Amino acid sequence: AHAGVVVLQVNGQSRRLPQSPGQTLLQALRNDCCLNGPKYGCGLGECGACTVLVDGVAARSCVLPAAAAQGRRITTLEGLGTAQAPGPTQQAFIDCEAAQCGYCLNGMIMTVEALLRRNPDPTEAEIRRELRHNLCRCGTHVEILQAARRAVA
Numbered sequence: 001a002h003a004g005v006v007v008l009q010v011n012g013q014s015r016r017l018p019q020s021p022g023q024t025l026l027q028a029l030r031n032d033c034c035l036n037g038p039k040y041g042c043g044l045g046e047c048g049a050c051t052v053l054v055d056g057v058a059a060r061s062c063v064l065p066a067a068a069a070q071g072r073r074i075t076t077l078e079g080l081g082t083a084q085a086p087g088p089t090q091q092a093f094i095d096c097e098a099a100q101c102g103y104c105l106n107g108m109i110m111t112v113e114a115l116l117r118r119n120p121d122p123t124e125a126e127i128r129r130e131l132r133h134n135l136c137r138c139g140t141h142v143e144i145l146q147a148a149r150r151a152v153a
């Protein structure tokens with residue numbers, strides 16, 4: 001791509017987007033692709049609300065330059081399923097009513113999804129280790145862990 005344009009592969013589609021200097025992947029996804037699954041929490045890579053998959057691996061899109069994501073496969077929450085047909089990880093979180101305010105859930109779901117893609121049968125300790133840097137300010141961790149266990153089952 002030439003200056004001013006970034007081409008991203010998002011949820012299986014090629015997206016040609018305007019690129020401003022210093023633009024993050026989160027800004028490109030939310031503002032230019034109208035994908036609101038990834039959330040803006042801290043903007044510092046610390047809370048996990050903005051998590052997406054980059055080549056199947058969990059990444060914090062608020063600190064990843066959009067230009068650095070060119071040529072990689074990006075999957076957002078919207079790429080896992082729809083409201084009518086949620087993916088298995090999404091369904092587990094729905095079944096467990098894991099949301100309180102729901103702001104952190106994108107990051108929780110994407111992080112569990114990434115874990116299950118590389119390890120389909122994680123232990124409790126592995127689930128907890130994976131989620132330890134995803135913040136939930138409502139304190140809904142018990143339900144979130146239930147949902148993660150259900151996603152494994």
Ligand code: FES
Pocket residue numbers: 039040041042043044045046047048049050051060061062063
């Ligand atoms: Fe990206 Fe908090 S918004 S880690």
